[in-house]
Amino acid sequence: SRTYVITGAASGIGKVTAEILRERGETVIGVDLKGVDVAGDLSSHEGRRAAAGEAAQLAGGTVDAVIACAGLSVMKPVTVAVNFFGMAEFLEALLPALGRSEAPRAALVSSMASLQPVSTALVDAMLAGDEEQALSLAGSLAEASPESNPIYSSSKRAISRWVRREAPTAAWGGAGISLNAVAPGTVVTPMTKDLLASEQGRAMTDAYVPMPLNSHQGAESIAHLLIWLTSVENTHCAGQTIYCDGGVDTVLRGDDV
Numbered sequence: 001s002r003t004y005v006i007t008g009a010a011s012g013i014g015k016v017t018a019e020i021l022r023e024r025g026e027t028v029i030g031v032d033l034k035g036v037d038v039a040g041d042l043s044s045h046e047g048r049r050a051a052a053g054e055a056a057q058l059a060g061g062t063v064d065a066v067i068a069c070a071g072l073s074v075m076k077p078v079t080v081a082v083n084f085f086g087m088a089e090f091l092e093a094l095l096p097a098l099g100r101s102e103a104p105r106a107a108l109v110s111s112m113a114s115l116q117p118v119s120t121a122l123v124d125a126m127l128a129g130d131e132e133q134a135l136s137l138a139g140s141l142a143e144a145s146p147e148s149n150p151i152y153s154s155s156k157r158a159i160s161r162w163v164r165r166e167a168p169t170a171a172w173g174g175a176g177i178s179l180n181a182v183a184p185g186t187v188v189t190p191m192t193k194d195l196l197a198s199e200q201g202r203a204m205t206d207a208y209v210p211m212p213l214n215s216h217q218g219a220e221s222i223a224h225l226l227i228w229l230t231s232v233e234n235t236h237c238a239g240q241t242i243y244c245d246g247g248v249d250t251v252l253r254g255d256d257v
């Protein structure tokens with residue numbers, strides 16, 4: 001069996017992914033704020049390093065796959081800390097453990113929100129690895145517009161771009177480790193529960209771009225894609241963000257592939 005480290009394993013997409021893999025007899029080490037194998041806070045440098053270290057130790061030093069789901073959608077700086085640095089830095093900390101696997105893979109969760117308007121300065125600060133600057137820029141955006149600002153979309157644009165930049169490098173592709181992302185549309189999880197509970201919330205969600213295919217999805221659809229991307233079968237998919245969004249990407253980007 002393979003050993004998976006899954007962040008955000010206490011809820012939503014991460015939880016369902018962990019359940020399916022365990023049912024299949026795989027070993028799963030869950031990471032989240034609480035209620036899983038490794039309790040850790042991915043919003044800080046120390047928290048990420050400690051959680052990665054503990055997960056690698058529980059895995060006996062060899063990790064076959066990392067699936068990074070932990071994230072949040074509040075329009076505040078912490079969203080930058082968890083959604084970008086909590087994925088990128090956590091994954092980097094597990095590179096040595098992945099390097100000991102015979103078929104190492106990593107996949108993370110971006111979002112169709114990556115296609116929405118972003119703050120270029122904020123995206124660039126994240127990609128430069130400048131967390132202090134990124135948090136300060138996000139703080140200003142949150143103050144200027146507390147309810148609707150591009151913090152979430154920027155965190156997802158940055159992580160999809162990071163995957164594209166890192167996948168072909170010596171550390172990832174060169175070491176035989178595939179790195180990809182999944183970009184879900186609207187998924188019914190605790191993150192969207194309140195929004196989707198009211199008629200008004202549903203109307204707001206769908207006003208941006210209605211999903212051409214099959215409307216809102218359960219977490220299973222994303223889980224199965226994450227599981228394939230991190231399976232032994234995925235030998236050549238690298239650096240991609242796979243949109244699993246009922247076709248919203250095709251509407252937003254049209255011919256732009």
Ligand code: NAD
Binds near residue numbers: 010040069070112
């Ligand atoms: P969820 O709220 O059900 O699960 C997210 C998990 O991340 C929670 O268990 C939470 O405790 C954990 N988390 C948050 N902050 C953390 C921290 N500082 N340290 C450790 N863990 C932390 O949400 P979900 O819908 O399953 O979302 C999973 C991922 O999917 C997120 O990255 C989210 O942005 C992305 N996504 C969700 C949707 C959707 O419609 N639900 C759409 C697109 C993308």
